[in-house]
């Protein structure tokens with residue numbers, strides 16, 4: 001992701017968020033799996049299997065939220081950037097545009 005920011009590449013930044021999301025989603029899934037493995041107790045007579053479903057729901061919402069932000073930013077760039085400034089890679093001398 002640092003490379004994306006340094007190179008002003010929205011695609012690389014988006015991929016960085018994807019990698020971060022993978023780590024967070026993995027942690028949430030692991031927590032859900034561990035809680036789901038616990039046996040039934042006083043408060044949860046049918047066990048804790050639903051914890052895994054809740055973890056899946058949270059991960060799904062995170063994916064949707066991240067994807068929505070990436071698409072929104074990409075559209076905003078296309079709409080607001082001048083035609084000759086949409087490609088603002090490291091080889092252009094133009095200074096950073098606001099985003």
Ligand SMILES: [Zn+2]
Pocket residue numbers: 041042043044048
């Ligand atoms: Zn319980």
